[in-house]
Amino acid sequence: MTSPANAADRQSAGTYACYPSLAGRTVLITGGATGIGASxxxxxxxxxxxxxxFDIDAAAGEALADQLGDSGHAPLFLTCDLADIDALRKAIADVRSALGPISVLxxxxANDKRHLIAEVTPESFDAGIAVNLRHQFFAAQAVVDDMKQLGGGSIINLGSISWMLKNGNMPVYVTSKAAIAGLTRGLARDLGPFGIRVNTLLPGWVMTEKQRRLWLDEAGKRALKAGQCLDGELLPEDLARMALFLAADDSRMITAQDFIVDGGWA
Incomplete structure (x- = not known):
């Protein structure tokens, strides 16, 4: 993750886009303590x-909130297990009470834990769907009335190119991520009359600390080199900048679409 000061400095210096329509809007991010979410x-x-x-990792979430608070951009962090839908709904209500109606979700x-077909049980299948897909629907359901009240809003669902590349050794994860395309399109049709836009942001292999620590080996580096059209590492901030555009009024007539940020791999 880039430092908060650097991100703010680059935007104010004009290196990357600023979006005046986002100022003052309430934005809710799930899984925001580390990696792409922290960006x-x-x-x-x-x-x-x-x-x-929200995040289940309380220590990392509190550390990020403190770090950004020191730079003058203090977010609100709430510990939440998103697989617990009652807890998710309560946390969203708490955000609404503290910051006002939610304009951007x-x-x-998600959790891309590797697993083999033979290892999957009904219980682990349900758990994988809960952490990678189910909460996306219920979070969207919980903010719809806010967005209707505001006259519109933006929901950005995180997918993955993993199912497009036919990645193995994580069948439940890949199933969940493929299903998000259908979730986005169904929500976009039903919510469009209220000015609510719904899009999918599909990352490639983003070089977070977790990915480097657990899975980036020499074979992985060769795969990146061969797969991506652009020669370079895909970083969390590359996804964040696309999310800013999809949340801002600049994308006001864009909905039900997939936006792939992967260096040209898929």
Whole structure:
């Protein structure tokens, strides 16, 4: 993750886009304590949005909130297990009470834990769907009335190119991520009359600390080199900058679409 000061400095210096329509809007990000989610939190805060984020990792979430608070962009962090829908609904209500109606929802939380077909049980299948897909629907359901009240809003569902590449050794994860395309399109049709836009943001292999630590080996580096059209590492901030555009009024007539940020791999 880039430092908050650097993100704010680059935006104010004009290196990357600023979106005046995001200033003062309430933005909710799930899974925001680390990795791609933390970059979302940082970048939306630097735009002047009122940012709230959820994560099950309380220590990392509190550390990020403190770090950004020191730079003048203090987000609201709430610990939440998104697989617990009652807890998710309560946390969203708490954000609404603290920051006002939610204008932007970034459904980011997921867990790409590797697993083999033979290892999957009905219980582990349900758990995988809960952490990678189910909460996206219920979070969207919980903010719809806010967005109707505001006259519109933006929901950004995080997918993955993993199912497009036919990645193995994580069948439940890949199933969940493929299903998000259908979720986005169904929500976009039903919510469009209210000015609510719904899009999918599909990352490639993003070089977060977790990915480097667990899975990036020499074979992985060769695969990146061969797969991507652009020669370079895909970073969390590359996803964050696309999310800013999809949340801002600049994308006001864009909905039901997939936006792939992967260096040209899929």
């Amino acid at each position: 979302f939190v940082e970048h939306f805060a630097a735009q002047g949005a009122r940012v709230a984020f 970034v459904n980011n939380a």
